[in-house]
Amino acid sequence: MIQHIPLERVLFLDIETVPGTGSWEELPETEQKLWDKKTRFQRKDEATAEEFYPERAGIMAEFGKIICITIGMLEKNDTLKIKSFANDDEKKLLIEFGEIFNSPRLRDVILCAHNGKEFDFPWIARRFLINGMQPPIPFQMFGKKPWEIPHIDTMELWKFGDYKSFISLELLAHVFGIPTPKDDIDGSMVSSIYYIEKDLQRIVDYCEKDVLTLANVFRRMRQEDLLKRNINLD
Template sequence: MIQHVPLEKVMFLDIETVPQHGNWDDMDESGKYLWDKKTKPQRKDDHTAEAFYAERGGIMAEFGKIICISVGMLDKSDKLLIRSFYGDDEKTMLEDFGRIFNKPRLRDVILCAHNGKEFDFPWIARRFLINGLQPPMPFQMFGKKPWEIPHLDTMELWKFGDYKSYISLELLAHVFGIPTPKDDIDGSMVASIYHTEKDLFRIVQYCEKDVLTLANIFRRMRQEDLLEKLD
């Protein structure tokens, strides 16, 4: 039962990703060819590789990059302390993020994200490797039994074994009566705000709202009161 999970050990996590290039023409020919080849089964006949890259280039770790990782953990006053790692230099940002797992408190941390098992957790591990870095221990799963992997996923918890079901963080927040994190932007706008408007701080604020919402969804699932963000 999730009521038995030690909440002080849970790290609530969300990432924001974008296509590596703001413009299709900036990608090398090899990259264009491989993108076309990989995405052809997903595209409609009239949907070009270029148009699909603008829409979905930030979904695949091989063609995108992480621009923000926000994490939240409870402090001693039972408020959520949120910290964000962000920047244009992905490798430096990942190095900074990875160093936090050297702290004794995070040696046995439990990661929690919405759709984290299919998106956030593998994305982080893949981008670490692509940047020539070793993924932090909580993201390494080789040789581990399923029950030895310290990952929680609110989407999976909501499924209750229904593998056909998908629910967004926004809808889950709505059904639990939690304020929406999408009161300014949503995920479909992130790439444009980053590459065109160049407003990374706005994206960071959005990412941190998602972390607070995620933590409160988990609290609602445990029939607990909502958390406040520590300013």
């Protein structure tokens, strides 16, 4: 039962991703061809590879990049301490993020994200490899049996075995009476805010709200009170 999970071991996590380049023209010709092949059967008949790139490249680890990772961990006073890693240089971001797993506290950490098993966790692992680094140990799953991987996915918890079901974090927060994290932007706006408005801090603020919301959704699933928030996790 999730009530038995020690909350002090849970690392709540969310990432924000964008296409690897700000425009189709900046994408090397070889990658343009590979993108065309990769998405050929996903595109509607009238959509070209070029038109599809800004819409979908940000959700594919082979063609996108991470611009923000936000984490949160619970303190004894029911405060969620939050820290964000954000950088235009993805490798620097990942190096800094990876260093936190040298902490004794995170040796046996339990990762938690909404749709994390399908998106956040594999995305992080793949981008580490693409940048020439091994993923941190909690993201390495080769050779492990399913019950040896303690990752928590709030979307999976909500499904209760119904694998046809998809629910957004925003809707899940609403049904639990948690203030919405989408009071400024939503995921569809991240790429334009990053490449056009060049406002990374606005994206960081959005990501931090999502992590607080994620933690509160998990608390509600455990029939517990909402958390307070404190920035700057040491």
